[in-house]
Structure formats: structure tokens, C-alpha cells
Amino acid sequence: MTALQAHLPALQVVVPMLSAPLAMLLREHRLSWALATAASLCAFAIAISLTLSVIDTGGMRYLMGSWPAPFGIELGVDAMSALLLLIVTGASSLALIAGASSLDREIEVERQPLFYAAWLLALAGLCGILVTADAFNIFVFMEISALASYVLVAGGPDRRALPAVFKYLVMGTIGATFYLIGVGLIYLMTGTLNLDDIVYRIGEVAEVKPILIAAGFISVGLALKAAIFPLHVWLPNAYTFAPHVVTVFLAACSTKVALYVLLRFNFVVFKPYLEDHDLKFAIFLLPLSLLAILVGSAVAMFESNLKRMLAWSSVAQIGYITLGASLVSVAGLTASLLHIFNHALAKSALFLALACLAISVSKLRIENIGGIAKRMPWTMAAFLLAGLSLIGVPGTAGFVSKWYLITATFDSGPLGILLVAVIVVSSLMAVVYIWRVVECAYFRETDEAQSAREAPLMLLLPTWAAVLLNFYFGLFPGVPLELSSSAATLLLGQTP
Amino acid sequence: MSASDSIWLALLLPLLGAVGILLAGRIGPNLRESVTLVTAGALAWNVWGLIPALMAGERPEFTLLQVVPGIEIAFKIEPLGMLFAALASGLWIVNSIYSIGYMRGNNEKNQTRFYIFFALSLAATMGIAFASNLFTLFLFYEALTLSTYPLVAHKGDRDTVNSARVYLGILLTTSIGLLLPAIIWTYLAAGGGEFTAGGILEGKVEGPALGLLLGMFVFGIGKAAVMPVHRWLPAAMVAPTPVSALLHAVAVVKAGVFSVTKIIIYIFGVEHLFSTPSSAWLLYAAAFTIVVASLVALRQQNLKRLLAYSTVAQLSYVVLAAAVLKPLAEIGASIHIVAHAFGKITLFFAAGAIYVASKKTELSQLAGIGRRMPWTMTAFTIGALSMIGVPPTGGFVSKWYILAGAFESDNYVAIFTIIASTVLNAAYFLPIIFAAWFGKEAMDGGKEHGEAPWPAVLALTFTAALTILFFLFNGPVIELERQLLGAVS
């Protein structure tokens, strides 16, 4: 086993990546779905064993093509990447298992093998970013996952998916190219591309201007990919018009991986040597995250299309994550990493519930899901419980990360009171927009709801699995907590 | 069966009951009713079984799980918690009997859902009673809010849903808005949230900050219905009577006041609070609530709204007693919890019985009803007297102790408020009793109606008897309280 154990970081990317061409070749759509789910589950298993080995040995290194580190490409898995790997592969397996029945409604059967191949590539791309420790390699895999998610989003049945995905493509490519400019400038000044080598070389660089500009470009580029507040305009439409199962997968992890890269660059690479970097980083990120939280929740409150409402709520939740990070303290970072995990759980459960709803309700708008709870009790119960986790009711995963976030903001001085106020206000807004849906589903009556039938079992089981996971990690957040706190100390440990 | 086993049994029983009811509900109403009663009985027996152990000074505790290093869901029985749990489990039996009669009489729809959530809210109440740290308290406090929402919104028509939304909105806003930050502040300042005798904020939070923290706690616990956050209580009147009984007398409101008292005693510490001037405002807030609520109750026409506002006033009695910060007053506070529970549940059962029998809800319609429903009206009178605090009833005992405490610390504000509110209570209860017994039957010939269904009447008389018995045999309760004080002073 130990021989295979050593190859795990590479296998994490290779398994989904090589199964994509196979999935494309299979003509029968059920077969390619089976292959895709198997590959995704296998990736999940690898992620779990990687996490276990990271927990006891604290990180793994893997030399691609066995060339020594700064020259060849090196893969590095540490606590933070393990945490994200769990989310990405978990969300993908969950969405795929639920995907079969929901996708048959949205994509013609002949095109499904291509769709599943694109899905596996998106998964491989995201895993590639999380696993690699080479600046340019991140760009390549970012492009793979980006292109694949454009294809996934473009699969949506609604014609408005196309302009949405075009805007997503343009903004995504600009983000990636900004990142490329940043890496180019760093390469210009340090001469290497390996992340650890850059950290080592940046110290010697005398002129600091290009490095500052590079930090600026990289942060803006990744902010664009991570839909941080002013640059989030592509997210609502892209998530709304994508197929339901794709939204489950993307909402849970695509922006999170960009945030992971942003954190890794700003804390590991730039923090040690750029003086008062954390001040600049906080000034850049704190106001944006506050705006994201308030605007995101406010718009979500008045949005009648359910998917767009949850998309806007994702914008707000990303605001939470960046708020935690912008406190630049171990507690803050732990809270933000934990919230990455918990938000992925809550949001995938919610979108899965919407996917169940979409089976029997034509347009996912609030007016036409009135009184549906009688016909679809299990789905609405799942939506309600996942909503509670999003709000942060105690006993759910959302509460744990909110608890840590408030604790972190409390001990960040006088500013803390304002931050706590914003967090509290926005969780109340979350109560409003979740309760609006629940109340309408349980108490109002519409005729369309009478004909609704309960969602098929294949779709309900993953939804309920996600909901129960929410509660499990609400009560026993041992694993994600330990991973995020060790990652936080790792990120901040860099400071000399 | 060791004491700590019975703690998690106390939590588990209502949950098992809820599942049982769910299954039984499919088979038949009788089976479902019997499962409810059996569970209620078992819970009461299990909780009451703990009292002798507690009397002997034992403090059984039990840690369910450790959520995060430093925060865990843990339970510890202490006198105040024991009192509240015993009260809640006891009254659950009575309430179940009553609700069987009420539900059958009114043939309400989806009763299974009613009983399930009833059992769930009881489980949450047990959790609050036995919580040994702030986090567990907050966890079950939220669980109680969420499990009582479907009860309040039981009818499901438009205005019920709106007032249920007000109910949920206020409670969630206060809990997430004020209580959670307060708890986190305490966890940060005191390094933990354990309820320890003598309080844990000694020397950690001082001066105006302490007052602010106290404010966040008191107003954060919306269920204690201190004036500005009390609006949810009248709004919850739309619920069927057994639910209002549960809300006002058995679980929800009691949980609020119980939490406030517990936090004052076990987190702030009575002397610590007494010594800092910044906490004096609590006394004035409670006094203000009592007086204003009684005045508003005076003008109410609807019987249940009147009882609601009277509850708001009575709750602030307990807060006032706790705010007097004298041992005697603390005993008075805990006794008042019990006395008010018995009195108010009788009044609500009576109101419900009248509604079931005669569909009358307005005070003006109650003229001469005494002759038609003698049992119900006698119970109503006993309950009203207990509210006013006339000797043969329990209410007198608690007011006696609170007054004694107030005199001891010669706190004139408290004394004056208690006297004024007694007068006001009399002002709005006595006319009802007088009209009921001696008033003439309204001539429009309301439909002929006899007594309410027998289970309702049975429950009524039982609680009325309890109110009187409590006056005579309050020994064990006071002994329990003395132990509380022994630990505190």
C-alpha cells in the first residue's frame, strides 16, 4: 500500500483526468455516467487517504517526472489543500450520484457522454490546482477547470445560459490572464516558478515595485475567479442558468479553489517579505467582504427566482470567507477555512433540494412552489434543514464557522464590534430569505403544486446525505476544524 | 440506574415519544394519545426520581459530546434546573390530558403533528433545564424556538402564519442578534461558559461593560418577555389553547425566565452584580414591564390576550425578584416560577374549556357563565386569586418571599411595584369573576352548552387543586431553594 500511497498526489489528478477521454468514448450515456461517478468516488477515496496521511505526517511532496524540486514540477499536499480536496471530490461525487435523473431532463441523451467528460475534466482541473506547488501549473489547471465549467454551464436547457456563460468565459479568461501577468512579473524578478523557491528568492529581491504590482495583479485576477464582491457579476447568471446538478458542484467548490490560491499566494508567498502586507491585504479585502455580505444578503432577500437567490447568498457567504481571511489572525483564518468547508456543505444541500424541486415544478420561482410541502415533504424538509445550516442555527455546520468567525472578529479590537454587527445582521437577512421560501412552501396554496410528486429516490438520498452531513459536522467538526487550524497556523507560521 | 443515566434518559424519552407518536399517529388517535401520556408519565417519573438524589446534595452531571475543544454539550443538575424540569415534566402530563379533551372537542386537523412537536419542545425544555454551560443552553434554546413555531402556526390560515412569523422573527432576532454575541463575549472574557456557583465573570468584566453584557443577555433571551421584546407573546395567542398553556405556563416562557435567573446567579454571580451600580437598570426595566403590562391587560377585551399580558407582568416579577439580588428574593423568584405556572395553566385551561364549550372568547360574553360551567369557573377563580396573591393560593407564598427579600434590602422601588401590580391584578381579574358568577345570562340566548369535555375539566380541577396544595405543602420546594442559596451565598 505504501508504494501506492506515495503516488497519491499524482493519482488524485490523473484518475479523473484519464477517465475523461474514456467517458467521452462510451456511446451509452448511462455507462459514461457510471464511469464518471466511479472516477469521482475514487478521487474522493484518494482525497480521504491523503487527508489521513496529512493529519499524521503533516504534508506530502511529490516530484513530477522525478526531476528535483525547483527545476521540475512539484506537487505539495498540506492541511489546506487536503481540506479543499475533501470538499471538491465530495461535492462532485454527491452531485454526480444525484445527477443521473436530474440531467436526463435537461441534456439530450446523445450529448451526455461529452457532458460527463467535461465534468471529470472540471474535477481534475480543480484537484490539479489544489495539489500542485508550481505557480504556472496552477494557471494551466485553472484553465482546464475554467473551460470545463464553461462547458458544464453552457449545458443548461434555458437559452439565457449562453450569454451568461459567455460573460463567465470573458471574465474568467481576464482573471486567468491577470494571474499570468502576476506570475510573469514574479518570474521576472525571482527566476523560478516553484512556490517554495519563490518564497525563498523573494527575500533577496532588492527592487520591490514589480513584486507589489505582481501581488496586485494576482490578487485581482483571483478575486475575479473567486467572485469577490465587485467582480462577482458573472456568478448569479452562471449559477442560475446552469443545469441544477452543475450548480451543486460549482457552488460548492469552483470559487473556493480560487480563494484557496488567493490565500496561498497572499499568506505563503507575499506575506513574509512585503512589509505591512497584512495591512494592505486587510484594507483591500475587509471593506469588499463587508459589502459582499450586505449586498449579497440584501439582493437575496428580494430575489424571487430561487436559484438566483441562492447564488446571491453564495456571494454573501464568500464575503464571510474573505472577512475571516482579512483579519489576518490565526483565529480569523481558521474561521474562514472552516466556513469554506461548511458553506460548501450547506450550499450543496440547498441546491440539491432545488434540483429535487425542479423535477416537478416547471419554473423555480417562489410564486409557483406555494404549498408544495404537502406533496414533497422530504424535499422541503431537506431544504428547511439545509437553510438552518446556512443561517447558522446551533447544532449545524454553519453555526460552528459563525461561532469561530464571531470569536475571531471579537478579539480584533474596536473594529470587531462593527464586524460582529454585520455578521449578525446578515444572518438575520439569511433567516428572512430562507424563511420566505419555507413559509411559502408550507402555508400558501397554489394549484400547480397539487400535481407535484415527490422527487425520485436517486435524487432524494444524496440530498438527505448532504443535510445529515451538515448536522454531523455541526456536532462533530473535529476533522475540518483540525485541518483548518493547522492550515491557518501553517499559513501564518510563515512570518519570521 | 445512576443519576447521570436519567439525565440523558430525560432528553431521550420525549424524542422517543415523538417518534412513537409519529408511528402511532398512522394507526389511530387513541394509540397516539396513549403513547403521549405514557411518555409524559415516564418522563415525569424519571425526572422526579432525581429529586431525592439532589436533596442529598449530589450534583450528577453528564457530558454528551465535545463539539470543539473548550465547547461541549454537557448537562449538570442543580436545584434551579431541577425545579424547572420537574415543573415542566409534571405539567406536561396535565397538558396532554387537557389537549386530548380540547383537540377532540374542537376536532382540530393534523393533531399528530401537534403532539410530535409538543414532545420535541419538551425535549428542548429538558435540555435547557439541565444545561451545564451557555453553549448547551443556547443550543436547546434555539431548538425550543424552532420546535414551537409549528405549534404556533398550527391553524395555518393567513393571520396565524403572520403572527407566527412575528413570533419567530422576534425570538430569532433577539437570540442571534443579542444572545449569541453575549455568549461569545462571555466565552472570550471568562474563558468558558460553565455555570459555576458564585459566577465566572468576577473581575473579568467590570463597570459599564458588565451592565451592557447583562442587557445583551436579558434582552437577548426574548422568551423572558421583558418589555421591548415581549410582543411575540400576545402574537402567539392565535395558537390553540393547549399550546398557549404550554407556551405561557409550562415551557417557553418559563425557559426564558429560568435562563435569565440562572445566568444572573451562575454567570454573573449575585454579589458581583449587586456591587456594580451599572446593573441597577434591570430592576427598573422589570418594574416598568410589570406596571405597563398590567395596565395594558386592564384594557384587553379578549380573554386570552388579557392572560398573555398578565403573563408578561408575572414574568417580570421573577426578573424583579432576581434583580433584588437578595437570597430571600431569589427563593421568591424560583417559587414564583412554580406558583405562576400552576395559576396561569389553570386560567388557560379554563379559557380553553370556555372556548370549546361555548366558543366564547370576549370578556363581555362571559356574563353569567358560572352557572353553566361551575367546575371551570371555580378553577378560573382559584387561578385568578393565585395571580393576585390571595392567601389560600400559591401566589401568596411567592409574593410573600419576594416582599421579604425587598424589605431586607429595603428596596422601595421593588416593594412599591409589587403592591401596585397586586392592585392592578385584582382590578382586571375580579370583574371577570364577579360577572361570571353573579352576572345575568346574556339575553340573546347563546346556544345551550354544558360543561367542557370531561378530560379538560379533570385537568382543570387538578391544576386548581395543585395551586392550593402548593400553598399548604411548599416545604420540599423551599428546601430545594435553600440548597440553591446554600450553594450561592
Add this chain to the structure above:
Amino acid sequence: MTIVFGVFLLTLMLITAIAIVRTQNLFVAVMLSGIFSLLLASNFFLLDAADVALTEAAVGAGISTVLYLSALALSAENERAPYSSHRLIALAVVSVTALLVIYATFDQPRVGDPAAPVHQHVAPWYLEMTRDAIDIPNVVTAVLSSFRGYDTLGEVFVVFTAGIGVLFLLDKPGARHGGTQTVGRVRLRHYLIPRLVGRMLIPFILLFGLYVQFHGEYGPGGGFQAGALIAASIILYALLEGETRALQALPRRLLTLLIASGALLYGGVGVAGMLLGGNFLDYSVLASDPVKGQQLGIILIEAGVGITVTGVLLSVFHAFAARGRF
């Protein structure tokens, strides 16, 4: 002296770029972007980047012009709205970015300065190691396929994703206009000469494509450029002889097979390295003598790359062309 040529070509390029943005007619923009790629490629040549020049020319001038033209033929829209939206904001944002970049250039080492950090740290190692470990003349191909082979694997899968994406988007059975051409190939009398010359030249172009494919280790060339050239020659055949004839030569099913097998070949070589005891993409374990192993590995993966790129570019062209016949 060559710097002067460089500056001259750069100014030409700038003028073309500004002209591209300013022209109203889309077709003109596509033509100018073809010129832009040619000028950019010659600039790269001046900056000693032979491989990149070949790729930029083959991909930039050749394939993207063809793709744009086929997209333009379908959207048949060569005019566009005269004004552009919120120009001032755009100008402001853009000039801020440009100023930032110029601000960064103050401290950057002068172009071509051998003492720059870029040439000190990682680059010299590549130059020596290529001579000892892999022993092939073209260092760029060595770095591309062996030292940073993982990047190129990622890149092949980027092309693979683009291929899947276009097939997924444009193969919507609903909107498909049927493979058979409705309007027969108009045998224009004037079109005879290009068909004749074309028929004569195409085999040589194909041969040259294969030469570039397997000549990657010795001179500028490699998988991508060869794939682009081969695809360009078959596209030329399709243009001259008609799309159906090209489909008969390389049917769509075969193209999908090509796409998948190229990517699998590349991945397979990597996995083989793993199975034989080395790390992923470690070619030295492929053969007894590590240097021979590296060379074998490089040839195999370059072939994989060439196959995938040809497959993708051709299927993209056919996807666009298939929609053209209304």
C-alpha cells in the same frame, strides 16, 4: 542591429492592434488579426523563440483565422454597433492597469541583460541537464515534454476540453442541419486552378507536417505545431474539395477517437512511468538506458499531442462547417 528590426516590427504590430480595435467591419478585424499574428511570430523569431514563432504562426495566423471566418460565415454579421458602451469607464480602468504595468517596469532589469535573475537560477540547469540526461539538441522541447511534462499534459487536456466543449455545444441534435450538403459544390470554372494546385500541394504539406512532428527534438517543431499544420492541410483539402470529401477521408467518429487516443497515449506514458517504478511522467524508466528512455518518452508524448491537436482542430472545423450549410 536586430534590436532596430525588433522595434520596427513592434511598432507595425501596435498599429495593426489599434487598427483591429478601431475597424467597424468584423471581417477586416479578422484579416488584421491574421497579420497581427504573423508580425508577432516574426517578433518572437527575433527574440530567439523559434518554437514559439512557429506555433504562433501555425495556430495564430492559420487556425484561428479559419475558425473566426467559419464563425463569421455562420453569424454572417460583418457590421456591428458604431458606438461602444460606457467608453469612459473602460478607458479609465484600462489606463489605470497600463499605468500600473508601466510603474512596475521602472525596476525591471533591462531587456536582454544577461545578469537578470531570470537567467541565473533555473535556466542554466536546464541547459546542462538537457545535454547530459536527455541529450537532444532542442532544449525547449526537452523542457516542454520532460522537465515540465506535467504542464504539457495539462495543456493537452485544455485542448481536449475545448474540443469536447465545441462538440458538446454545436452537436446539439435538434439544431443540426444534417450532414449532407444541401447546395452542391458549385464548380466554378474560375475555381479550377486552386483545386489543381491544391491537389498537388496537399500531400507535400502533410509530409511537412509529419516532418515537423518528428523533428521536434532537433529543431523548432513538436506536437502542437505539427497538429496545427496537419489540420491546416486537411482543412485546405476540405476547402478545395468540399467538406463531405474531407469527412469521407477522416470521418467524425475517427476524429473523436483521435482526440481521445492522443490524450490517453500521453496519460498512458505517464502511468507507464509510474508502473515501472519512477514517478508519474518519469521517462527514464521506460527503457533500460535512462537517456534512451527519455527520448522514447518524448517521441511518444509528442505523437500523443500531435494526434489530439489534429483531432480537436479538425472536429472543431467540421462542427463549424457543418452548421454553415443552411
Add this chain to the structure above:
Amino acid sequence: MYHAVTIALLVTMALALLRALLGPSVYDRVLAVNMIGTKTVLLLAVLSFLFGRPDFLDLALAYALINFIGVLAVLEFFRVRAEQDKSDSNVENR
């Protein structure tokens, strides 16, 4: 030795570019593209000898191929457009 020719080629490319920008009709632009294509091929051939690296001639040959294919692709585009205009015009007058 090669400088004179390189300068001549570069100036011609500049003139061709001018024609491409000014060209009233689309065909002028196609002509300009063709000219720039062939001039680049010659420029590369000359430069590879100027740099003393004769093995770069493959680039020049590749450019010639691509240029030929590019021009034919453009003309094919025109033929399709011409047919479309014809079919559109007789189908429904614009």
C-alpha cells in the same frame, strides 16, 4: 551583407500594412495579407542566415504553407457569403 535586403523587406511590409489599413475594398486587404505573408517568409529566410542559424528555414517553409492556406480560406469565405447573398436575395428581398 543581409542588412539591405532586410530593410527593404521591412519597408515593403510597412507599405503592405498601409494598404491593408487603407484598402477601400476587402480584396485589397486580402492582397495586403498575401503580400505580408510572402514578405515574412523571405524575411525569415534572410534573418535565419543573418543569425547564422540555417536550420530555422523550416519556419519559413511553414509560414509559406500557412499563408497559402489562409488566403484560400478567406476566398472560400467569400464564396460562401456570395452564395448566401444570392440565395438570400432571391428568397426574400432584403
Add this chain to the structure above:
Amino acid sequence: MDTLLDILSWLLLTTGGIFVFAGGLGALRMPDLYTRMHAASVTDSIGPILIITGIMLQSGLALASVKLVAILLFLLLAGPTASNALASAALLSGYKPGGPASSTQDAEK
């Protein structure tokens, strides 16, 4: 001997350069499309012949000269074909040769 070769190739290269420059100038100043095409395509043939032979003299009998011959052959084949195709396409789309009006007639329909 090689100085003679250098002078000869220099001569060939410069004349080639002059022809190419003439073609460029012609393309710019000629009034009508077809005349421009004429100027450009002619020099597109004579230019490469001169320049490439000039270079071949320099490289002598080596692989490079074979490549140069290949390039020359291809240019000589492709150039005229492209011009022919261009002319026929222009003619087909109704672009009348001759007459001042034709140069200004806007062919973009």
C-alpha cells in the same frame, strides 16, 4: 573565390530587395485593385527568385540550400495561385476592372 560569391549574392539580394520594394510601392500607389494586384503578384514571384538564389550562394551545397529550393518552389507555386484565386473571386463578386469608378466602388455589400 568566396569574395566573388559574396559580391554576386550581395548583388542578387539588393536587386531582389529593390524589386520587392517596387512591388510594395506599386501596391500602394496603383489606382485600381487589379493594377495593384498586378504589381504585387509580379514582384511576389521575381523577388523570392532573386533573394533565395542570393542566399543559396551563401549557404553552398548544404541541407539549407535544399530547404531554400523547397521554399522557392512552393512560393512560385502558391503565389500565382493565390493571386489567381483572388482575382477570380473579385471578378465573381462583380468588381469591374478598369475605370476610375471601380477603385472607389465599395465591394462590401
Add this chain to the structure above:
Amino acid sequence: MNFLGIYYYWVFAILLMVGFYAVIAKLNLIKKLIGLSLFQAAVFLLYITVGKVEGGTAPIFASAAGERLFSNPLPQVLILTAIVVGISTTALGLGIIVRIKEEYGTIEEQEIQEIDRQ
């Protein structure tokens, strides 16, 4: 010679500006894509300029060349990857544009928004 050294960077900056402007301001989707490819071409130029060594030649060991100063091979490798990424994005973008044209009948952004608004 300092000016010439810096000129390459300024061309990079101007090209970046031109491309970025086209992407943001132009409404026609194809024009946006062309702007995007210009934007990426500017970055390619930056990388290759960084790799150039004064008096060096392409990093290919022509046997006749013997010991010579070679330019840096690494940026060229990176740019080979980036060009292919650029062309893939363009191909996918064009595919999407063709589908938008079929569904909406136009490829002007403001017209698409109007159609969506009805």
C-alpha cells in the same frame, strides 16, 4: 540603449491596454474575443522579452554552433502552453457565439439583453 530595453515593456503595456479596452468597451461578442486574444498576446510578448539574452541565440544545440550564449528556454515553454490555452478559449468562445447567434439572432450584447428583458 536603455530606451530600447524599456520599449519592449511599453509595447506590452500598450498592447495590454488596447486588448483590455476592446474586451470591456466593445459590444460585439466577436470583437470581444479578438480583444481577448490581443490581451493574451501582450502577455506572451512579456514572457518572451523576459527570456531574451543580449547576443544569445535560440536554445537549440545546433552541432555546428558549438559553445554559444543561449536565450532562456523556460519562458518559451510557458508561452507554448499559453498560446494553446488562448486558442482553446477562442475556439470555445466562437462555439458559444455561434449558438448565441442561432438562439438570439444577434451577437450584439445590448440586443441580447433587450431580447432577454422582454
